[in-house]
Amino acid sequence: MSKDLVVILTALNLEYQAVRRKLAGAQVHRHERGTLFEVGAVQGTSCRVALGLTNKGNHSAAVIAERAIQEFSPVAVLFVGVAGALWDTARLGDVVMATHVYAYHGGTSEDDGLKSRPRVWETAHGISQLGSHLARVNDWADDTTGHGRTPQVRFGAIAAGEIVQNSTISAEARWIRQHYNDALAIEMEAAGVAQAGHLSGAPVAIIRGISDRADGTKNSAKDRNWQPRAAANAAAFAARLAVELVGEQEKTAMSEEDRTRSADRPKDHVRNTAYNSTVGIMAGSVDGSSVHLHADPKATGATTDLVAELDGFQGLLGRTHAEGVLDDDTYREALVELGLARHAARENAPESIKRATIALKRLRGLVADSPELVTRLAPLVVAAGGRS
Template sequence: MSNGPVVVLTALNLEYQAVRQRLVDLQPHRHKHGTRFEVGTVRGTSCRVALGLASKGNNSAAVIAERAIQEFSPVAVLFVGVAGALWDTARLGDVVIATHVYAYHGGTSEDDGLKSRPRVWEAPHGLSQLASHLARLNDWADPTPGHEGVPQVRFGAIAAGEVVQNSRISTEAQWIRQHYNDALAIEMEAAGVAQAGHLSGAPVAIIRGISDRADGTKNSADDRNWQPRAAANAAAFAARLAVELVVEHEETAMSGDDKAHSADQFGRRVTNTAHNSTIGIMAGTVTGSNVHMTAVPKAPGPMDLVAELNRFRERLGRHLAEETLDEDTYREALTDLDSAIRSVGATTPESSKRTVMTLKRLRGLVAEHPALSAELAPMVAAAGDLA
């Protein structure tokens, strides 16, 4: 289980500053390839946040999101900023949380027209449930002097493309209305971040404040007035969500520790039974008739994990033979498995981290196969313990 921070990424400096204002004790963090982050805590809490600027576009957002996930092994990734509303379904200043993300530019051009071939990523169930809970509590928004009405939180699809959408009547607008009319908002980064999270096994939430209506009025004076307010609203909800994610993560970790004595490092149930036997124990101290135990659990060894990974390889082969796993996924999974096995033996902090990230990526790759994904979870935890 990750002990990392919550990663928050934005596309614009205005959005970055809106999040940054909610953090304290900021320290710079430089990735080895030059990407700069700031790591701090949400004001008044112990929630750690790694904040980064991804720049515009799905491609850039995907690269920086993947880099942040590998660098920090985060509890979750939140992409925070502004977006345009579609079909007047959301008011200016409202916050839209993506239940799923459309990469709407996929298609095939044929003699009878352009046919849609979208990709879609659903938000993780637990993360969506937590966001819905916080929206019902309705205690996240900052009071805004001089403005009536509290921003609402809306849940629905977000469309992510590769161009700035600013028309109701353009060919692009008609295409979106025809094929993606359930989308509440439109922007240019969510698909890249969602894909990076999917492949890396990191939960992702897309949080957007509505700053315009994508209807030809973008860059107007009214739009410039709403951008900072929409960014501030998205940042406020993201900060609240980040805090609750960390609290929930810590509670889950504590619950797992309570149950750890009944399972080995790979999650297999262990039962010890003695009948009419004399049992020898090693005690830390003995006071009267009370024995005070000092347990020293055995750390998982590299060969234990290698053996589990090789057994997992056999299970992948069975899924391929049963045609429940396609050939491309199988080959990608074998590549990740080989990479993980090679890095297990080094047992250094860097190699351990590399193994964890490779196994997380593998878990994302087989996410559509719950049985396989569940088998990888204890291996990820065991890999983190090796160093």
């Protein structure tokens, strides 16, 4: 993971420019498949941002988000831009941060009508908490001289589909009101980004400035007035959130480093007093009942141990699937990622270990609904990351 970098994605050039104005020293970074990012630092901070443009739609957003996650291994992915408000819950210029995202076009057509089959992704708890804190502090907004009141941050569901919504009486509007009436805003990319984050194990936040009301009053003249202001407000909140996320990551890294130093202090001996138990230790030598801890894990079969642990995880994965915790599609995708991780771990080269770490992170996202699998997988992700 890049502990000082956050990915920010936008769908429109206007939104892209609003974020770019927050960055200093931006340099072009070209992905091997041709996607261009700009990497710079939030002005006045050490927080780096990789900025990318997805274009409209959930599918395009999902592909670029996945590409960005694999390329940069960021602390988090923020999707930033404008959206339409629903039910007059947010005023023009306000910012909505998603607590969860609905892919509202899911459903099944039956003889008695269309039945909703929603997909939902919740925002990671840590990011939600940090966003709420920034909203309470309320010092993130740019100088709004001449723009009226200070924008407010609101938290709630965001609905993401594949069409521009601009009516309160259309069939689509009635569908949303019937099935997703807690949504504060509507747009066209959040579901794709949320899915990419879920599969990759990367935290995602969706941040939208309200530029219209999605009620039939949307027009070019109003867009020219409100879109830049809404995009600028969303960019300002996102930039501040990115800085705070990197700061939190640095604090966590320092705490882990302190724990590591404590664990690395020499110990005179290790004694096993548990009856009929097994103790596994990476040791340099054993003399009587004393175990001397001075071996290099990389030189004592760490690769074999990781592969063996991954083999064991496959058995647990199969059992969890058989118990019905994982559905068939998730189980198949998890097996693919596990296979990639095992193959890369066997190669034991720096680039291979990096691939193994990425695959394990994606696997962690797939099995997030199973605490047992996540708990078993967490030390394996750390182990692979520590050798990359």
